[in-house]
Amino acid sequence: MKKQKKEANVTKKNLVKLKRRQPNRSRIGDFIIYFFLILVALMMVFPLVFAINNALKPLDELFMFPPKVFAQNPTLDNFSDLFVTMGKSWVTFPRYVFNTVFITVVGTAGHLILASMAAFVLAKYDFPGGKTFFKLVTVALMFSGYITAIPNYLIINELGWIDTYWAIIIPAFASPMGLFLMKQFMEGLPMSLIEAAKIDGANEWKVFISIVMPNVKPAWLTMIIFSVQGLWNNQAATFIYSEEKKTLVYALQQIQSGGIARTGQAAAVTVVVMAVPILIFILSESQILETMASSGLKD
Template sequence: MAKKKKVKEPKLKKRTKRLNRSAGGNFGIYLILLFFALFMAFPLVYAINAAFKPLDEIFLFPPRVWVQNPTLDNFQDLFVLMSKSWVPFTRYFFNTAFITVVGTVGHIIVSSLAAFVLAKYKFPGSKWFFRLVITALMFNGYVTSIPNYLILSELGWIDTYWAVIVPYFAAPLGLFLMKQFMEGVPDVLLEAAKIDGAKEWTIFMEIVMPIVKPAWLTLMIFAVQNLWNNQASVVIYSEELKTLPYALQQVLAGGVARAGVGSAVSLIMMIVPITVFIISQSNVLETMASSGIKD
């Protein structure tokens, strides 16, 4: 019996795709990104330096970006002015913090629940309701201020925290954003959870909300920014219920002599929104990269 010769199969060479990018090209891209980063950071850097400038540096022309003789006089003058008010500074801060926290949490909960129903359940009029939400995005808040005031007056909520908090629960941007994200959640995943005996609330809280975490973190950034800077002077009249932005704006009514105090006010009002943005931004990028599940 003749032995059969084994035929060696030719080995297939793995083709590696090489990126045609030179070191000079990478340097050019990084240089452009650095330029835009510095351009966007310039207002923040200028505001921080202006808050610590004495008055003679604030009125210099041409203005200087960097402070030459840093001082805390602007902040000291601000606290002196606020201490002369019959309502303590801490009361204004509590009013703003309460409105911001409760309004943000309520807005995320209401928007998420409504978006879950619109995205995963079909009922008569659901499409028309979502079109109504999209139409509401076209209107500025000033357009609906009079109807909003009339409704709040009938409910007896004028001159209360709820006059600012409750209307923000139904902001159309949150519902639109959450629905668009929840439509990307696989229906197969929800059906598997129902087969395992999970209730609707369990599916919503333990499956859907973690997947759409980038959406409600982004929504939190917008809500904190809008509510923290809300003066609420239209619907809140009592001085002990007024917000911090309103009180600080009254301090600035003194004119040019309070330009340094105004710089300190601008920095104080930026601290909270910027801090929330920095913390949430890292989480948004992380969850967008790790929780992208497709059907």
């Protein structure tokens, strides 16, 4: 007993020494690191602050030289003028909003479902041609939308989807980024977890919904952010010609190109266009960080 008490006391003393041990860097080093991080944060937040203040400036401040970052006499006239201009269009403002929201929601949901199911099969099952297929997905990441624009148009035209919502939604389903992201993340899940669920009687669909998807939450939240950003900012002018089917971004950018008289409205357009992707990122950021911190599973 005495030996055990002595060993316990020695262990406690060692723990106290470890806690008191200072990190192996100086205060000057800490100051440099934090200064650099603050500087980067200011550089990244400056465009957002500048855009918001531009939208709140009256016309005389927008043409002021040298320009000032903050609005001296903030006003919401630019936003009210924007909605008045949109109200004069023969296609109503809510119609543009509906078109954009419908394309964004359906395209993102389909992308999430298809990419997740395909990634689960590629990550956890071996079948003929699986590795070759994933290599093709990886190669597809190298090609930008400008390169594939003409083949996409020819295929969509052959399918008869020109001037329909599906011309934008269906290609979004097959975006290689989501499949690549989900597959790489699912490979980190322990196979023993899936096998234990099957022993308990869960079928493939139950395993996918109840086990796999909750544990890859950071991946599909990140994928949603990228998908929403891409679809929300998609003008769809290449495939959609009917005015009543055009997106909100297209209508707003037409106002933005209206000349000097609409400079204030153009500043308001910038804020409206970037508001939704930024809002979605802010709402999901804490969940992404929390899930990444608590989902490190290993065999």
